[in-house]
Amino acid sequence: MASIIFYILGFNALAATALCITRRNPVHAVVYLVQALFALALMFYLLGAPLVAAWEVIIYAGGIMVLFLFVIMMFELAPDSPETQGPGWRRWGPVVGLSLVILGCTLALIALAAPPREVPAFWVSPRAFGVALFEHYALAVQVISFQLLYAAVGAYYLGKGALRRAGEEAEP
Structure with a gap:
């Protein structure tokens, strides 16, 4: 099934x-x-x-x-x-x-x-995974969060420029 x-x-x-x-x-x-x-x-x-x-x-x-x-x-x-x-x-x-x-x-x-x-021994609980992620790989998590922030700011900047260019083309 x-x-x-x-x-x-x-x-x-x-x-x-x-x-x-x-x-x-x-x-x-x-x-x-x-x-x-x-x-x-x-x-x-x-x-x-x-x-x-x-x-x-x-x-x-x-x-x-x-x-x-x-x-x-x-x-x-x-x-x-x-x-x-x-x-x-x-x-x-x-x-x-x-x-x-x-x-x-x-x-x-x-x-x-x-x-x-019974849970197999090789499975990890979500809590243990979170502890391992934020204790051993905290820097990687922070780097990824900053990359997402940069991407959002870049998208805003590019969109704002496109709106400005569209306004300039409309006005002779």
Whole structure:
């Protein structure tokens, strides 16, 4: 049963990714990317990596997607022409369908959850991992956080310059 759920989630991730890269509206593309990340998180859980699954949801689907939406709103990105016109099901059907598949797989995983077994000796608890990360690799964590800060400042600077150049071209 787990392998069937794995293949369903794999198809869901591929479909959401394909929809993500074919959308003209950037906000819709981000919604499909979040769908793909949730499917990947459930796949990680099925592979026996619940901590990685939690990181996938918290860091990628949570934090980085919020950053993407912030950049989209900051640059005021909008499609040149309106997307699919027509009934609401044509616009929201794929999102609802993918969400229902993910919800069904999640409920199936909860229903099939085995009673907890003894944890193997090579697994590390999240607390021990956090202690090791911030005691031994604190400098690396700080360097990465500064790189993300520099990237955000650079994106703001480039976007601000593009807006200025667009204003200069409009005025003769």
